Amino acid sequence: MIVRYGVAPDVAAPTAPPKTPVEGIITMAEYTPDRFDEIPDSVGRVGAHRAQRQRGRAWIAIAWAALASGVLVVGGLYGLSLISDRVTFEIPGFGTADPMPAPTETPSPPPPSVEPITDRALAELPAGFTITVLNGTEVSGLGAAARDLLTVPGWPVGTVTTAAQTDLVETVVYFSDPALEGVAAGMAVLLGAGVIELSDAFPGAPITIALGADFAAVAAP
Secondary structure, three states, X not given: OOOOOOOOOOOOOOOOOOXXXXXXXXOOOOOOOOHHHOOOOOXXXXXXXXXXXXXOHHHHHHHHHHHHHHHHHHHHHHHHHHHOOOOOOOOOOOOOOOOOOOOOOOOOOOOOOOOOOOOHHHOOOOOOOOEEEEEOOOOOOHHHHHHHHHHOOOOOEEEEEEOOOXXXXXXXXXXXXXXXXXXXXXXXXXXXXXXXXXXXXXXXXXXXXXXXXXXXXXXXX
């Protein structure tokens, strides 16, 4: 075996022969261009490629959510206003809930259409005219007290008895003939209580007085 010392001559390293591409085989670095390689920005997505995300989409979603919430709230309040009188909610263009009616006071009896006649001499009375007095309370002697108030000015009082109903609150002077309206109004003035009413509930009695608790308060000593 012979060993030589010194500088070895330059020897070029063997090189691999260049690769010749084989027809029909596509390498990883090469691909065939197609229609998906050119995509306009306005297209959201085509095939497996994604276009650039448009700005402001998050704000649009938030705006739609807020609008939907507002519609639900307004619709709920409007429906509640139709169900409950305590809630009033008006929407322009839609029907409004009916307002609560204001409390009304009971109207007082209208005044007589004629002048009250308290003087017997001024009245034109039919033949056999008498006044019937009915005690519509449980106060004893109330009918007699009314009779005394009427006979002093000269009015003829006939029957004085207890009414079928003894819990009357208001005194009523019934007259059977419209011509006796002034006389009936005069009876209410003389008694200091009561209202007058045209009625045929007491046949044969031109004037019938049903005494109530209001006269009992006036006649009390």
